[in-house]
Amino acid sequence: MLPCALEPRGPRAGKMAFQFNFSIEEKAENELETLGDTALQLESAQPALNPGRSTEKSKEISSEENVVHKDSVCAHEATPKTTDPVANCSPGKSQVQVLPKKRAGFKVAKEHNIPGDFSKVLENKVMDTVQGLYYVNISVVEMTLSNDSHEEDIVSKSISSHSDLITGIYEGGLKIWECTFDLMDYLSKAEMQFINKTVLDLGCGAGLLGILALKRKAEKVHFQDYNRTVIDEITLPNVVANWTDGGGDGGISEPSSKKHKKADLIQALMSKCRFFSGEWTEFSQLLLSGNKPFSKYDLILTSETIYNPDYYSALHDTISKLLDKNGCVYLATKAHYFGVGGGVHIFEKFIEERNVFRTRTVKVI
Ligand SMILES: C[S@@+](CC[C@H](N)C(=O)[O-])C[C@H]1O[C@@H](n2cnc3c(N)ncnc32)[C@H](O)[C@@H]1O
Incomplete structure (x- = not known):
């Protein structure tokens, strides 16, 4: 699980955050480092992150801090749009069974x-x-x-x-x-x-x-x-x-x-x-x-x-x-949904292109 957050860009100042959760079964290459037996720490080049900080308690999200959950896996908090949103992780194993892709219907609300x-x-x-x-x-x-x-x-x-x-x-x-x-x-x-x-x-x-x-x-x-x-x-x-x-x-x-x-x-x-x-x-x-x-x-x-x-x-x-x-x-999301094609990277890219929100990853499991 990798929670992540988005904030609005440009003139729409204020706080918005998306959080992404991913089930990741294996160590994510280049980014997750083993902390003891179970905990992994997210390695990130983001200046806003604070990777050395470790706590057993989850924290309320703020745009400046990083929280590492010792008891679970790893986490980083949402980052302001001015820094790189890093949500890189290996695809988790999806348990989704899907039919071939079709366009979504428009079921009346x-x-x-x-x-x-x-x-x-x-x-x-x-x-x-x-x-x-x-x-x-x-x-x-x-x-x-x-x-x-x-x-x-x-x-x-x-x-x-x-x-x-x-x-x-x-x-x-x-x-x-x-x-x-x-x-x-x-x-x-x-x-x-x-x-x-x-x-x-x-x-x-x-x-x-x-x-x-x-x-x-x-x-x-x-x-x-x-x-x-x-x-x-x-x-x-x-x-x-x-x-x-x-x-x-x-x-x-x-x-x-x-x-x-x-x-x-x-x-x-x-x-x-x-x-x-x-x-x-x-x-x-x-x-x-x-x-x-x-x-x-x-x-x-x-x-x-x-x-x-x-x-x-x-x-x-x-x-x-x-x-x-x-x-x-x-x-909260898995890293990748096999068969359907969605997942965190492609969604983050989409968000980036739309240029309305910014993302912050706050936790990876
Ligand atoms: C995989 S289910 C997840 C259900 C629930 N959130 C959970 O975690 O157990 C995805 C949910 O997203 C909603 N959903 C997906 N695509 C949608 C769409 N195009 N329009 C409206 N709702 C949609 C459906 O209501 C569906 O229940």
């Missing part, structure tokens, strides 16, 4: 209604836990959905094509991808502050990043996924489950006063959330031209969303339109 009866959201769901958060068991969802006829039919399509990604049809949100955990880990160690922040979990899938932000008292959290099925069957249930102790027995055996208290709690929580599905360009248009007030995001969290270079333009423009001028994006 929609905002999902939040159901009045939250217990219904968890019907037929089996919950598991990871890093202290509840999430729906995907196999059970897949089994249920493959038995029903469903508008998008992404489960059957994914199974019949033996693929986790079907360009323009299913973009992988049913499963939880590895870098989500890396980014959660990073945000926790960095003691990232969410209080009063407006946060977007972009390409959310299970939505664990957004749920983490909610748990840390973010003011508002929006969730976006390409597929409606993912929002209805995975993201929404996961959010509800994390405020109902995994759903339990649906509160059947609880005294009604406790049930009401819980319902009020979820109601309050849900008033902070919005859920969207659809293609990125469509999503940003919906937000910006919709009749609900929209304030730009302070933080955009996104994991494993730069696998397909065909989407970079839409992704970049969406972020440009939706991020506050003092905002920051944390992006």
Whole structure:
């Protein structure tokens, strides 16, 4: 994992940062140096980096410092645009299975209604836990959905094509991808502050990043996924489950006063959330031209969303339109996605050419 950050260039002064996370299985040639048995340190020619500094605690990101995580692998913080952004690392092993490249479709965006009866959201769901958060068991969802006829039919399509990604049809949100955990880990160690922040979990899938932000008292959290099925069957249930102790027995055996208290709690929580599905360009248009007030995001969290270079333009423009001028994006990714062609180098190059943001790599695992 290699988190990295971007900041705006030129007249758009202010802080923006993208963070990239990569799963790297082997030592990255020329750049990672073994520190003891497990830790690697990123070697960089960047003047803004401070490679000698080592700490076991993650730090809040600033543009001047470098943080080396002794207990994990290595990290460097975001660098100002005036220095070279170094995010060089060997391709990590991708676990992505893909179909041949096609152009992305333009799935219309929609905002999902939040159901009045939250217990219904968890019907037929089996919950598991990871890093202290509840999430729906995907196999059970897949089994249920493959038995029903469903508008998008992404489960059957994914199974019949033996693929986790079907360009323009299913973009992988049913499963939880590895870098989500890396980014959660990073945000926790960095003691990232969410209080009063407006946060977007972009390409959310299970939505664990957004749920983490909610748990840390973010003011508002929006969730976006390409597929409606993912929002209805995975993201929404996961959010509800994390405020109902995994759903339990649906509160059947609880005294009604406790049930009401819980319902009020979820109601309050849900008033902070919005859920969207659809293609990125469509999503940003919906937000910006919709009749609900929209304030730009302070933080955009996104994991494993730069696998397909065909989407970079839409992704970049969406972020440009939706991020506050003092905002920051944390992006977690593998170094390279075999078969699809995306990855950190090509994305950084793309960002550089667009000349709107600057990147800073803050952590490599
Ligand atoms: C590989 S999944 C990662 C899901 C989740 N972030 C995780 O780490 O587990 C990529 C996500 O990016 C989103 N995505 C990819 N391409 C998209 C596009 N062109 N428009 C909108 N969303 C897209 C999808 O919602 C999909 O769930």
